[in-house]
Amino acid sequence: MSLFCSSCLKIPQPFDVHSQEHLVLRRIESCKSIQELKRIHSYIVKAIPSLSTQQLIYTKIFSSCAAISPSTDLSYAHSLFTQLQNPSISLYNTIIRYFSRCKNSEDSLTALLFYRELLVKGLFPNCYTYPFVFKACAQSGALREGEMVHADVIKNGLVSDLYVVNTLMRLYAVCGVIGAVRKVFDGSPQQDLVSWTTLIQGCVDMGYWKEGVELFFDMCGAGFRADGMTMVVVLSACANLGDLSLGRKIHDYMRDQKVQFDVFVGNALVDMYLKCGDANFSWKVFDEMPVKNVVSWNSMISGLAQQGKYKESVNVFRMMQSRGTKVDDFTLVGVLNSCANLGMLELGKWVHAYLDKNQITADGFIGNALIDMYAKCGSIDEALRVFEGLKCRDVYTYTSIIVGLAMHGRGERALELFREMYRMGIEPDGVTFVGVLTACCHVGLLDEGMNLFLEMFRVYHIKPQTEHYGCMVDLLGRSGLISEAEKFIKSMLVEPDAFVWGALLGACRIHGKVELAERVMEKLVKIQPEEDGAYILMSNIYSSASKWRESLKIRKAMKERKIKKTPGCSSIEVDGVVHEFRKGDNSHPKTKDIHMFLDAIAGHITFNGT
DNA sequence: CGAGCCAGCG
Incomplete structure (x- = not known):
């Protein structure tokens, strides 16, 4: 097989180095595999030994390497580079750029080694060097190294280059050092839109959503006009805040300023409207998006589920399928979640089969969602089978199965798995304890529950929340220890809420404590005057005690006070x-x-x- | 030669 196809690379006669070089460059660009690249390289070494062309050709080769295998075959580029004699600073920049693109931290650290090497050789790094060095640091979380490079930048007087400043800010932001981000931002003689966006994103990523949005308004005040990327970041802050009016304000701004509406911005809008509770408007944005991608669909599927609109969520999944859009992990987790809440075992099983068919390992998010789905759909044994089959188990895995077992009355097994979790060195959290305490409730393990409740704070330093107190009141109440349950509530460090009083009211119902129930009822009505749960429970308590007149009075009171009935739904x-x-x-x-x-x-x- | 974005589990 000839090395070059005749049409594009016939070596011109008479021999002309420049046009030959041009053809070689074009040929490198069109390489489809590393093997092909290697063949061309060996040709170059033999045919064009002239060093004057080295710079351009190697730059092209490295960028071709990157294009062919963005994250793998670094070894070839690496070995090529080490064969070069005295590579220029530009070539160093190229190889650093190549390695900085790697997602794994080991390879991106290699970029740092090249940086050290060029310093040792006495070369002068320039404003094209540092952005990639910082990117490499950011990717490998190398904060210390980054700080040292930051010092070099100051020494070299490159602190006023915006690319350098922005990538440095980005480094501090991904390392969570928001103070340093701010310092670099303030210390820079000038800022541009990327600087502002990076600063805002640093805040938002750290959970300082309000501050992030405030910074956005500062940015506008400083005379900058946001682009799509800025909007995505600000919208995600609004989504996290759940502040619909703020989100709308941002959307208005986007329309006023005619910010480019691309798929990223559209997805961010869809997500924001859903998380702020305006499902209708998110549908409108979604429907009007000229281009949708898998994220758009996933945002709808999981966002609708978050709003409790599980049926709609499943419908979106079906729409997505009928459109032939390829699903991914996010899609499957989202649809499993909706299945779990709808009791859609058949669709859940279909997802499980889909995973097997496509050889998708059900570890991590998917495995956990699968366990939850089977448990909530009543197939606790299948949930256990999935659980046993998982290689990697985390706190979510254990909590899902513990909660599932507790729901099915298999409290002993739930507690066994809780102990296994401990042996595995997996830290339980507040939700895990809701699961184990529920398990104790359902099996009536009073002492065990008491001990676990105390352990929760003493051993795991988890501050009990009202849900935990609610479980304990339920546990004591079911065991007939009503006055202990009351005492327990009085000892609470946080204000008892509807959860807790509701549990006590439930206990009153079981044990027919009418007088106490009346007192508890008063508290409950104060906390949530428009909820119907307490009224219904109270009316049942009266009728169980044959106090029909009182029972009727409660029903009437509900009507008079226009208590909305939240229908129990399954x-x-x-x-x-x-x-x-x-x-x-x-x-x-x-x-x-x-x-x-x-x-x-x-x-x-x-x-x-x- | 170069910078920043959206979605998931108990």
């Missing part, structure tokens, strides 16, 4: 159809049969005395 999927059930809603075609069956079950339970 759903299940049978043969691909989702059946929804709401409290007091008899619209299901088989309502009669269902109620008869339920009565039969209820009778069975009483019969067994459980």
